[in-house]
Amino acid sequence: MADAELASEGVAPDAGRNSPFLPLRQPIFRAVWFASLASNFGGLVQMVGASWMMTSIADSPDMVALVQASTTLPVMLFSLAAGAISDNYDRRRIMLTAQGFMLAVSILLALSAWLDVMTPWLLLGFTFLIGCGTALNNPAWQSSVGDMVPRRDVPAAVTLNSVAFNIARSVGPAIGGAIVAAAGAVAAFVINAFSYIALITVLARWQPPRVERVLPRETLLIAMGAGVRYIAMSPNIRSVILRSFAFGFGGIVALALLPLIARDLVKGGPLVFGVMLGAFGAGAVVGAFMSARLRRMLTTESLVRATFAAYATAAAIIGVSTTMWLTMPALAVAGACWVLTLSTFNATVQLSAPRWVVGRALAIYQMAAFGGMAAGSWAWGYATLHLGAEQALLLSAFALLMGAAIGLRYQLPPLEALNLDPLSRWREPKVAVDIEPRSGPVIVTIEWLIREEDVVEFLKAMAERRRIRRRDGARHWTLLRDLTDAELWVERYDSPTWVEYVRQAQRVTQADADIGDRVRALHKGPNPPVVHRMIERETATLPRGLPMQHQHPPEPTGHNG
CATH class of the missing domain: 3.30.70.100 (Alpha-Beta Plaits)
Structure with a gap:
């Protein structure tokens, strides 16, 4: 929204741009935001059901941690391909495909649980497939934010998306715990299946403006290679990639081990597990609303170092606490740090990549973050199996402090909107030699x-x-x-x-x-x-007596190659 438009509504330009709610003035973003809130709610209810079901059908604590890993691992494995697809095809259709796939898997998950044929590995298989749908959906969804709101509002929109997820996290797990306690995991799985309908409906009605393609689409492998190359040659995004892996590895401990924290350290049941996960989500909502003020007070690097250190302190407290009244405030601090850190990473990537590659840049960022989460879920589950949950949490606190120290060498750039629109100075030259698009080198x-x-x-x-x-x-x-x-x-x-x-x-x-x-x-x-x-042309051996024909390079044109 322009300054004049803000002024006409009685809002000072600076106040409007600093408002965390400004993106909600865009009708499509608002509709997708509320639909995503419902979908996030269902997903968290489903996660409570899957995590608690695993505690009842598997004896090993690392199997419980693998529920989280099975959801995050596909993002690490398939996000780059999904990002390349999102940059080359209609993002709305990609999201519809992903949401429809996750709906079908969720229905099969509910049926398997209802028929009482669920095994630990079958449950992991279903959560893995849901993770595959998430891997396909996320790059298209997150890169679509720039199509729904003005570029300067992207940080606020990213934060609002985090708010939507964490509002669901603050109430969904507690309700999910109550649902599992009262009606079993099947009911949680059914609710998740219904939660996809609103988002599918909104996406089906959205008609974004079509962008005419002047050049043919890149093939999947070439597009993936272009994305990797762009990140490799972009120091700002490289720093985000490294730091996001470190944060995902250490920070996932609270979520991956929370069923065991609730059962073994606090001695609670599924309702306590849901309430504690709700505390994490409530802290995340508070952190999201504090983000704009904190970003004005601190540099991006100082903010991220502070969240690493605060999360490490919270993890250590959770590890030594035996009462939920001490564990819950620590979880709230961890939740605030979680959303502050990841939303800062996400916004930095979006503001550091032009539209032609933003899906791949976000995909690689998510591969790093979710790869760290998957590795951390396994590592902290393994540590819990051999050392206990308390020691695993203390080790994760040390890992987070090391992640903060990485910033001494790989600092994050300021969170500012660069003008990444095409320069448009270059004009395709006229050539004197017949060439085709595939001609080269x-x-x-x-x-x-x-x-x-x-x-x-x-x-x-x-x-x-x-x-x-x-x-x-x-x-x-x-x-x-x-x-x-x-x-x-x-x-x-x-x-x-x-x-x-x-x-x-x-x-x-x-x-x-x-x-x-x-x-x-x-x-x-x-x-x-x-x-x-x-x-480039290869020389040829001609039959004796035939003249050699010469080809001359085209005349120099243009000014910048």
């Missing part, structure tokens, strides 16, 4: 004339230019200096095909413009600089 050279006194500054700028070129898909980037003309430098790179070259050139963003401008300001030659675009 395409070799590009750009000639720069640099004064001797500007060489150091030029090399610094070209180091960043190299990162941007490679991040967007250029291969074999090199910088050459002419031995006969000390001022002549040649930038060289290639692309596997013509369409990949066009794709790479169109990925340059407004935020990248500064580097190109710096390089051009140092260039003392013709403006734009001389650019050669050439296609």
Whole structure:
């Protein structure tokens, strides 16, 4: 919403932008938010039923922890492919497919429990399949936030999504515990199946604007590789990936071991388990509403270090506590830290990736976070089996403190909205040689004339230019200096095909413009600089007597390759 629109409603522009509820003014976001609230409620009721059912059909504590791991492991395994799909296909249809799949699995889970044929491994199989649906849904859903709200409102929208989940977490588990205690796990599974209907209905009615595709879709493997390459060449997102794994590994302990904490440390039943999980969710809601104020008071890195340390303290208290009145406040602190940390990670990724790759960036972030959760669920379950729940919780507290210390080396960037819209300066050149989209490899050279006194500054700028070129898909980037003309430098790179070259050139963003401008300001030659675009051709052995035909490269055009 523009400042004028906010003013017309009697809201100061700064106040409006700082409001955590601003995204709810968008009708589609509001409808999806409420439908997701219902779906989250059902999912948490189902998780209570599955976790408690596992305590009754399996004797090993690591099997209980594997219920959580079986839900998170698919996100680690399949999110990258799901992210590539979400960036190349209609996100609404992807979400509908995922929600329909999870509805079908939930119905089968309820039927199996009702027919009393459930085994520990069958239960893990069902929760694994639900996790697969989540893995397909999440990148499309989270990258769709940018289609539902203005870009500057993305952090608030991400936080509101966390609020929706944690409002459900604050009441759903307690109600789920009561349902399991009164009617058994079957009733919990049935409620979860019904909870998908509202979201499916909203998504079926949503008609987002269609974006015309100028270039053909990337194949799945190429799209996945492009996503990995973009993350590998983006230092800000790399820091988020590392920190999210560390937080997921240590922080999952409270959720993975909570059934055992309720049963063995606090000596309670399914109702106590649900109430304690509700305390975690209530703390998360409070943390979500505090997030905007805390982000104004603290840098992103300081906030995340504080949440790591506070969660570690809460985990240690939970480990030594034998009363729910001490455990519940510690769980509330852990819940607040959970949502503050993960929503900060999520918003940082969304604001650091352009739309063409945001699904894959979020998918890789989630792979790291959920991979940490899956590994942590297994590790803390194993530690509980051999050392006890108390020692496992104390070990997780130490792991979280180590995660905070990682920030000394890999700091998070400020949470700010970069202009990642396409730069739109590049124009596809006319060529004198007949080529097809699959023709290649395409070799590009750009000639720069640099004064001797500007060489150091030029090399610094070209180091960043190299990162941007490679991040967007250029291969074999090199910088050459002419031995006969000390001022002549040649930038060289290639692309596997013509369409990949066009794709790479169109990925340059407004935020990248500064580097190109710096390089051009140092260039003392013709403006734009001389650019050669050439296609590689193999030589052929011709029959004797036939003339050799020459192909000439196209004339230089354009200004930035």
